[in-house]
Amino acid sequence: MSFFQDKVVVITGGSDGIGKALIETLIPLGAKVATCGRNHDKIYKLQMEYSHVLLHAMACDVSNEQECRRFIESTLETFGGIDILINNAGISMRALFLDSDTEVTRRVMEINFLGAVYCTKYALPSILERKGVVVGVSSTAGYRGLPGRSAYSASKFALQGWLESLRTELLKTGVHVMWVCPGFTTSNIRHAALDSRGHAGGDSVLDEAKLMSAQECARHIVRAIEKRKRTLVLTFLGKVTVLINKLYPSLADRLTYNHYYNKKGEFVK
Numbered sequence: 001m002s003f004f005q006d007k008v009v010v011i012t013g014g015s016d017g018i019g020k021a022l023i024e025t026l027i028p029l030g031a032k033v034a035t036c037g038r039n040h041d042k043i044y045k046l047q048m049e050y051s052h053v054l055l056h057a058m059a060c061d062v063s064n065e066q067e068c069r070r071f072i073e074s075t076l077e078t079f080g081g082i083d084i085l086i087n088n089a090g091i092s093m094r095a096l097f098l099d100s101d102t103e104v105t106r107r108v109m110e111i112n113f114l115g116a117v118y119c120t121k122y123a124l125p126s127i128l129e130r131k132g133v134v135v136g137v138s139s140t141a142g143y144r145g146l147p148g149r150s151a152y153s154a155s156k157f158a159l160q161g162w163l164e165s166l167r168t169e170l171l172k173t174g175v176h177v178m179w180v181c182p183g184f185t186t187s188n189i190r191h192a193a194l195d196s197r198g199h200a201g202g203d204s205v206l207d208e209a210k211l212m213s214a215q216e217c218a219r220h221i222v223r224a225i226e227k228r229k230r231t232l233v234l235t236f237l238g239k240v241t242v243l244i245n246k247l248y249p250s251l252a253d254r255l256t257y258n259h260y261y262n263k264k265g266e267f268v269k
C-alpha cells in the first residue's frame with residue numbers, strides 16, 4: 001500500500017507549477033489533497049478536474065491570516081484532519097534593492113514566509129495528533145543570497161530558520177519538519193515575479209525548456225517526504241551552489257556576481 005494512501009495532504013499554491021504537479025502525483029498515490037491559490041478561476045478549474053472526495057480546492061491568499069485560518073478549518077471539516085502540510089505557495093521578484101520599493105520586500109515576505117507561518121499555525125494541532133509532517137518549499141536562494149532577488153532570498157532564509165526552530169521544538173513529538181529546495185524548475189514563477197514597483201509580469205530570462213520539469217521536482221519532493229528527509233536540495237547547480245557557499249563564501253560571492261552581471265558590470269538576470 002502506498003505511504004500516502006488516505007493521508008490528508010495540504011498543498012498551498014496548487015493551481016500552478018510545482019504545487020499542481022504535487023497534486024497530480026499525490027492523488028494517484030491515494031492521498032486526499034486540499035489546496036489553495038488566489039486566482040478563483042484557476043481554483044475552480046482545478047476543482048472541476050477532481051471529485052470533492054479527493055480534492056478540496058479553495059481560493060485563499062496565504063498572506064492573509066484569516067483566509068489561511070478559514071482554508072485550514074474548511075480542510076479539517078472536509079477531511080477530518082491533516083497529516084502533511086506542504087507550504088509551497090510563493091512568488092519571486094527581479095529587481096535590484098537600490099531601485100526597488102520596500103513594498104516589494106514586504107509583499108514577498110508576507111507570502112513566502114508569513115503565509116507558511118499562518119497555515120502551519122492552524123494546521124499544527126491536527127498534524128501533532130497524527131504525528132505528521134510539515135514541509136517548507138524553499139530554494140537554493142534560502143542558502144545563498146542572490147542579487148536582484150534580495151526579498152526572495154530573505155523570505156527563504158527566514159522560512160528555513162523558522163522551520164529549524166520548529167523542528168527542534170517538535171523533536172520529541174513525532175512530528176517531522178523538513179524543507180525542500182527545488183533548483184530552476186519549469187513553472188509560472190518567473191512570469192509572476194514582481195518588478196521594482198511590485199508589479200507582476202515580465203518575461204523569463206531562462207530557457208524554461210532546459211529546466212527540471214515540475215513533475216520531476218514533485219516526484220523528488222514526494223519521495224523525500226516519505227523518507228522523512230531533513231532537507232532536499234535539487235539539481236546539480238543547486239547542490240554545488242550550497243556546497244561552495246558553505247565552504248568558500250567569498251568565492252561564492254564572485255561566482256554569483258559573474259552569473260548575474262555582464263562584463264560591463266550591468267545586472268542582466
Ligand SMILES: NC(=O)c1ccc[n+]([C@@H]2O[C@H](COP(=O)([O-])OP(=O)(O)OC[C@H]3O[C@@H](n4cnc5c(N)ncnc54)[C@H](OP(=O)(O)O)[C@@H]3O)[C@@H](O)[C@H]2O)c1
Pocket residue numbers: 012013014015016017018019036037038039042060061062063087088089090091111115137138139140181182183184185186187188189190192
Ligand atoms: N520554479 C522554480 O524554479 C523554483 C525554484 C526554487 C523554489 N521554488 C519554490 O517553489 C514554490 C512553488 O513555485 P512554482 O515555481 O511552482 O511557482 P508558480 O508556478 O508561480 O506557482 C505558484 C503557486 O502559488 C500560488 N500563490 C502565489 N501567491 C499566493 C498567495 N499569496 N496565496 C496563495 N497562493 C499563492 C499561485 O497561485 P495564485 O497566483 O493564483 O495565487 C500558484 O498556484 C515557491 O515557494 C517557490 O519559491 C520554485
